[in-house]
Amino acid sequence: MTDRTDSPRSRRERPAKPALSREGIVTAAVAVLRAEGLPKVTMRRLAQELDTGPASLYVYVRNTAELHAAVLDELLGTIGPAPADGSWRERLERLLTAYTAMLFEYPGLARSALTARPSGPHYLNLIESLLALLDEGGVPPAQAAWGVDLLLQHTTATAAEHADGEAASEEDWDALRGALHGASARTHPRIAALGDALLAGAPQERLSWALRTLITGIEHAPAPD
Template identity: 75%
Template sequence: MTAAPRSRRERPAKPALTREGIVAAAVAILRAEGLRKVTMRRLAQELDTGPASLYVYVRNTDELHAAVLDELLGTVGPAPAEGDWRERLEKVLTAYTEMLFAHPSLARSALTARPSGPNYLRLVETLLGLLDAGGVPREQAAWGVDLLLQHATATAAEHAGEESPDEWQAVTRALREASAETHPHIAAGAGALLSGTPEARLSWAFRALLGGIERTAVPGAGADPAAGSH
């Protein structure tokens, strides 16, 4: 016996579209299928709607990816209460890097994505607060946050793909077998070039950058803007 067709009025109404719901669905697709699948068409299919209806809430795929990044920035916890300001800042940056490590495709996109949501603002505010606690001048702190996040993002993006053991072995062999006659500095420092764990190198990089940010003045900082140039 054939079932009678079901009236549209008997079907449960679809939940209204919201930007928050769209971003949440995009994050779910990212976790399950990777960022490449986070498209307007795939998202519309997931939400049982047409792609055109999504553009009311998100202008384009780039804005969608930036919103996804901002959503995941919410998983980066606040600065720990223990430790000096440098240690606390390093832990926040490490947590940010680890979040990107967990989502390799997003790590590459984060190099050009421009998040502007509440979680991004909270992260920047946290970093600026820690730099202020360390007595870093405001202009240097402002430029320094950009530099620190760039390095963390680039590090995650560099290791986002599946690293080929053959390629790494080729690099290692090239450095270790470099001729002292043609490449004396490489030959003398091959061990140092290849030393250290990724975690140790990331920690050192953050500390090295912080040292530079503390000591390097921003060009023109403190100058009277009304004075103009001569």
């Protein structure tokens, strides 16, 4: 007697695939990012993951750039709201540091974030939190509006510089240190005097100093009319 349990199942007997949606595509993209890195987050790879054709995905996401922006927005939801304790300056710096740390966690996404234009709810929440903290500090609205862009540009560029696979190697840093320390006091007196200071400080210290400097500048430099 034939064992029916080993017979191929017809398509009608197979469980139906979940309906495609933008949310499902983004969820799958985040999973691929965490497991395989951003270069693998492509329409073709996601089509394989979702058991469909690439053309089906374009109904929900226009292109890879929009997909990466949606992934970034999804991950922004992991950094949480602005801290509740501390001065407005301290909370602003900690929120921006959390944003930078999130980008450090996903090498490749930081470089993409330099040109990505997220427009989802988590990105809007981040902008709203930054504006609220600047408003709490008495920063005029026009300066705050431009200042948010400046703060995100700097933190994103910092993460892109240090977090992706193209960051400078130790040999590159050794070459730079050698050039700075070997600069002639006759031809490059300022470099010779500040050779150590130019490269001093841990990355976290330099990020903190840069953020405090930017926040102070945003507070006092009026935006043009």
